[in-house]
Amino acid sequence: MNISINNSKENHSDEKTKSSSELRQDIVSGDWVVIATGRAKRPDEFGNVQRSQDDKGIENCLFEDPVASGQEKDVLIYHRADGDWTLRVFPNKYPALSPGKSIKKISDGPYLSMPGVGYHEIVVTRDHYKQLAIMDVMEIAEVFDAYQDRYLEHMSKKNVNYIAVFHNHGKESGASIPHPHSQLMAVPVVAPYIKLELDGAAKYHKSNKECVFCTIVEHESQEGKRVVFENDQFIAFCPFASRAAFEVHVMPKKHSPYFERITDEQKIKLAEVFGKALGAVYKALNDPPYNFYIHSAPCDGSDYPHYHWHIEILPHTSTWAGFELDTGIEISTIQPEVAAEYLRSQL
Numbered sequence: 001m002n003i004s005i006n007n008s009k010e011n012h013s014d015e016k017t018k019s020s021s022e023l024r025q026d027i028v029s030g031d032w033v034v035i036a037t038g039r040a041k042r043p044d045e046f047g048n049v050q051r052s053q054d055d056k057g058i059e060n061c062l063f064e065d066p067v068a069s070g071q072e073k074d075v076l077i078y079h080r081a082d083g084d085w086t087l088r089v090f091p092n093k094y095p096a097l098s099p100g101k102s103i104k105k106i107s108d109g110p111y112l113s114m115p116g117v118g119y120h121e122i123v124v125t126r127d128h129y130k131q132l133a134i135m136d137v138m139e140i141a142e143v144f145d146a147y148q149d150r151y152l153e154h155m156s157k158k159n160v161n162y163i164a165v166f167h168n169h170g171k172e173s174g175a176s177i178p179h180p181h182s183q184l185m186a187v188p189v190v191a192p193y194i195k196l197e198l199d200g201a202a203k204y205h206k207s208n209k210e211c212v213f214c215t216i217v218e219h220e221s222q223e224g225k226r227v228v229f230e231n232d233q234f235i236a237f238c239p240f241a242s243r244a245a246f247e248v249h250v251m252p253k254k255h256s257p258y259f260e261r262i263t264d265e266q267k268i269k270l271a272e273v274f275g276k277a278l279g280a281v282y283k284a285l286n287d288p289p290y291n292f293y294i295h296s297a298p299c300d301g302s303d304y305p306h307y308h309w310h311i312e313i314l315p316h317t318s319t320w321a322g323f324e325l326d327t328g329i330e331i332s333t334i335q336p337e338v339a340a341e342y343l344r345s346q347l
């Protein structure tokens, strides 16, 4: 994205008021966002909305007893000491992509396509009414453990070059089944957003001889004003150029391109920081719809030493409208510093 801003003519910094708008640049992608606090509400007003109640309850839930409801066979299941299951993973019954041998590109005139080859799995936790935002540290750590287990299973497969792990909560965020579940999609192509981040990270490293994400982690931890919660190994913060109100990123403090190499001890540290951050979003915004996803280096056989894996939590506080779709510039209606302060106050 190329937007030139002429700020040499006048310096408006003295005139900055609470209601002024600001363009901020994402240090990784180079993209600009608008922080338009002129339209803003007070932080506590974001949660002051009626949430849609479309959950038909556990009697009609397909994930209470996945076997009885005709889901695919489990590929992973964790049990409690008393025998009941706590988490299970099975292939999506209606996969966006299916296993197949060939990803040979097919040309159709000037166009290219390839078969929809890949793996699409569902990660379901036991309790219908217990979303990740209200789970305890060990329950969250178990979810990350399952993500890692399935990631490792798929990453070495032929035709798998990228693995997306994501979670939708709430109808407005795309969750069609209210029972808490995450999804894993192993795909033959590297996702465009990851490509942007890989390119941005490589470029930053070339000019600064440093990982851009390590730079962010160090700066955020030192400055503190956008931090939601941190421990010795992970940090959760509202990004300087947040795309949406109350966006939170969770990053390991120690440089690592690859989520799948996380240790058991790190999973617990991650679960603590992630749980606090998601819990704060849940409380601050009154159980909002949200998406979160893991961004990790592709598993396409190349090395990505300058990438740094992380999780992005994106609460659904507004709908993309013409301006966003037209330009790719997103408008956030609260300063990330104010959002972080409000999230901290929920802990």
Ligand SMILES: [Zn+2]
Binding pocket: 057, 058, 061, 062, 063, 064, 127, 128, 179
């Ligand atoms: Zn359920």
Ligand SMILES: [Zn+2]
Binding pocket: 211, 212, 213, 214, 215, 254, 255, 256, 307, 308
């Ligand atoms: Zn790094």
Ligand SMILES: [Zn+2]
Binding pocket: 197, 295, 310, 312
């Ligand atoms: Zn990312």
